[in-house]
Amino acid sequence: MMNKPLLTLLLPCYNEDENIPVVLPEIEAFARAHNFKVIIVNDGSIDNSRSELARFAASDLITIAHHKLNKGYGAALKTGLQLCTTEYTITLDIDGQHRLVDVLNLFEQIKILDSDMIIGSRKGQKSASSWRGLGKFLIRLIAKILMQVPVHDINSGMKIFRTDIAQRYLPLYPDGMSFSDIMTLTFVFKKNLVHEVPIKIEQRRAGKSTINLRTAIETANGIINIIVLFNPxxxxxxxxxxxxxxxxxxxxxxxxxxxxxxxxxxxxxxxxxxxxxxxxxxxxxxxxxxxx
Structure with a gap:
């Protein structure tokens, strides 16, 4: 008899029909080998993502949820978090950028360090574009000036955390792309133990990122709002x-x-x-x- 799974891999999905057939079989095999659960939230995709995900609906490891409309990156993760029942949850992308070996490393580290959250830090790695790199720098600068954040990569999409703590703060998380930043700031402000562990980011297998200048502006605005909320x-x-x-x-x-x-x-x-x-x-x- 297998032990109860301790970790859920939580993946938001929006218009990833090219990546799903390539990446998801690898994730399913990985989860089966290590007794992990997988939750995928299709955030109102307008391509063939829904039909591609349907091929995995019968899997005993994978839970798939659908939004009728595109609600946002954060909304997808909040839906997934409400479905999580394991002690730990890790967020990652379905485009193949996050390595599964890093999932294992973060899972081991959060148990060794007894952390409440560990962020997969991309420090020292070049951004996909100079504009994205500048945006991330400005976001980190705003957060450090206004809130003395003790971590470098606050907006990393790969982070592992205790599920019950993350669920407790659900009302404070935004629906948009600033979810990762605000979640990190919430854990920090609430005096939870947060660490960083280096990870390596790969190139997207296919498709195009939805992160742009508007995302950076939205994130900066979200950070200022959360700072006004936490420490006005x-x-x-x-x-x-x-x-x-x-x-x-x-x-x-x-x-x-x-x-x-x-x-x-x-x-x-x-x-x-x-x-x-x-x-x-x-x-x-x-x-x-x-x-x-």
């Missing part, structure tokens, strides 16, 4: 100090020469006070909203 004073306090100091620098010289309080200085100081008050209100709302 990180944004409001420096902003209030900036306006307050600007008002004092402007107003004190005018006051010293006997011309009274400058209107401009008064306006800047008023903005500083209002910003600080908004930050305090946001802090209270954050405490209520993040109590999950």
């Amino acid at each position: 004073m990180r944004i409001f306090l420096p902003t209030a100090l900036f306006f307050g100091l600007a008002g004092l620098i402007w107003g004190i010289p005018i006051l010293l020469i006997g011309n009274g309080v400058s209107v401009g200085a008064g306006l800047l100081i008023t903005v500083a006070v209002l910003t600080l008050l908004l930050g305090l209100i946001a802090h209270q709302l954050s405490a209520m909203r993040t109590n999950v």
